[in-house]
Amino acid sequence: MAQRTLLQFFHWYYPTGGGLWNDVAQEAQRLADLGISDVWLPPACKGASGGLSVGYDSYDLFDLGEFDQKGSIATKYGDRAALERATTALRDVGLRVIHDVVFNHKIGADETEPVSVRRANPDDRTQLDDQIINAKAWTRFSFPGRGGQYSRFVWDARCFTGIDHIEEPEEDGVFRIVNEYGEGEWHDEVDDELGNYDYLMGADVEFRNHAVYEELKFWGRWLADQVACDGFRLDAAKHIPAWFFRDWVGHMRETIKQDLFVVAEYWHPDKASLQRYLDQVDKQLMLFDVALCHRFHDASLAGDGFDLRTLFDETLVAHSPGHAVTLVGNHDTQPLQALEAPVADWFKPLAYALILIREQGIPCIFHPDLYGASYVDNGGDGNEHHIEIAPVACLPRLIEARRRFAHxxxxxxxxxxxxxxxxxxxxxxxxxxxxxxxxxxxxxxxxxxxxxxxxxxxxxxxxxxxxxxxxxxxxxxxxxxxxxxxxxxxxxxxx
Structure with a gap:
């Protein structure tokens, strides 16, 4: 594979107001000149929280900021026209466009409907109560604001494996929906954390439903017809059966183009788990090297107490370099987020130098490390925190050095x-x-x-x-x- 440098052009706290797509278009030429080859965009589809949604509370895959749904027409990042301009601007200067794909769950259903469920032990989801509870749940997605344009598919309880809330009776928890798929069990080929990590949040998608399976394939083809598309970043892969992405990625390459770039987020620091997943998907995609990201975090905290000779021990890039996307941080590891594991400021130049100059792996640059970030949020301690992330001063020179000298x-x-x-x-x-x-x-x-x-x-x-x-x-x-x-x-x- 030719030398590539990926930029994640967003972070969790990117300002609201619909400006990101415009920012992408304005920065396209500078990024190309710098040495970026691929730009990973945030989820373009309408989320349950409308114009405030980061995009991972997936509601309507076919609303790219075009319909009045969830309180807004535009997404947090702008409307569809701005998205089209952004992707065109990237392509015009020779940059590849990587779209974020959020398939694991849906949130923000339009209607409730009757369901039958079994309680699951939240600490071991393989343990399901024998008792069947008849209740109501928010599992019907009809997208009235879109009115059937692009797709008339209506999602209902048969399209989901589980939920975290029922009504009549009202109860929160983890519930397995009783349907004709999987003989009452969760998906296989998912991470074994909590016994079976199929269920994550919201209404968890049932990939064994053939209609769902075909709808998601149709959506991938549709997206590539609507906007420039050179690849995908696959969200929450550890919660989605590997056999689905094995088939879906193959179908996308057959129907869009063979050289699609695909990287999955399988967030696990264990190198063996990452390699096992690669085997399950027939090595058709790349994975973020979570193990290396954690090593960078640990090294930055340990200072001169860390043995740099061991920095790449038990990392994906050391064992499967052709399938590793290396990174220093992302929107989930940044301060105040769920997987918080920031690399200390002093060590970021060292970490970026290593992933940009070494030939193994494809490096991914995190937006705040190039542009900086400032935001306020509540932390795990319940207190409000004001976070300032300073740009890494030498990062533009490091990216330039990769282009000019890393040969x-x-x-x-x-x-x-x-x-x-x-x-x-x-x-x-x-x-x-x-x-x-x-x-x-x-x-x-x-x-x-x-x-x-x-x-x-x-x-x-x-x-x-x-x-x-x-x-x-x-x-x-x-x-x-x-x-x-x-x-x-x-x-x-x-x-």
Whole structure:
């Protein structure tokens, strides 16, 4: 696969008001010039909270900000016309458009209907009560504001496996809907957390219903007909049966284009779990390297107590590099979110340098690390918190360095617990680079480049260290990194 750099162009607290699609269009050229190749957009479909929805409370897949539903026409990010302009602007400058797909659940039903349910033990969903409860539930989605345009499909209780609320009698919990699918059991090929992690929230989609299965395939084809589409990010994959995405991704490639980029969010820090899922989907897609993201978090908190030689141990990118999307953070790990595991500010440049300069994996940039973010929300302690995320000052230079210098064969010099280096040796057409970083004291590292570099001068592309260093007659050069910092050493005649 050609060199790619993915940008997540949103975060959980991106300002409301419908401006994001316009921002994408305005930034398209700058991103292309910088070296971004793919832009991951937030969910474009109408959520249950309308114009305030981040997009993961999925309501109507066929409303891209076009219909008066849930209190607004536009989504949080803008209306359909603005979305079309944004995706066109990205394509016009050669960037690929990656859409967020939220299939696991639906929220904000239009009507209640009679259902029969069995209580599930919330701590072990495989334990279901024998008693059947007859009640009412919000499980009918008829989308009256859309009036059947694009799709006349109506979702009802037969389209869902479970819910978290019933009425008449009123009760909250986890309930398995009694229907003709799965012989009363949850889906297989899902994560085994809580016994069976099929159920997450809202009305959980029943993928064994053939009508549902076909509707979701139709929606994927429809979306690609409406707006520019070069790939998908699949939400909540650990809660969706692997056999469904195995078939759905294959169908999308057959009907849209074979080279679709697909990455799934299977949020599990265990590398073996990630590899097992890849096997289940016949390795048709990539996964975010959650294990590496957690390693970055741990290393940033431990400071010089962390052995940098072990940084990639038990990570997906170390074992399945062709299926790993590497990241430093995302909308779920940012402060005050459910999977909060932020990487400390001092370590972010080091982490980004590693995923951008090394050849293994496709790096993903998180919007606040490029643009910054400021927001207020309540934390787990019940108190209000004002969060400021400063942009990583050297991140634009690191992205540029990936485009210009991250070429050729690679040598990892992971030979010291507090200072490691990565050498990209370049090609006939592109120069290489030496990455060196330290989590402790200022450190120098001797690197052997070969006699073709004898006497060559090298300079820190990031400007963290001033001046030049020179290779000796054998092509050996001493390069350095300041304490808790990173430097990129490039031949001066290539700058």
């Amino acid at each position: 050729g064969s690679q040598t990892d010099l992971f030979d010291d617990p507090h200072c490691i280096a990565v050498v990209r040796h370049g090609t006939n057409d592109h120069p290489g680079v030496i990455l060196v970083l330290s989590n402790g004291i200022t450190f120098e590292k001797r690197v052997s480049l070969g006699r073709e570099h004898a006497g060559a001068a090298f300079r820190d592309f990031l400007g963290h260290i001033e001046g030049e260093v020179f290779a000796d007659e054998e092509g050996n050069v001493e390069v350095a990194s300041h304490a808790g910092s990173v430097s990129l050493w490039v031949r001066s005649d290539c700058l």
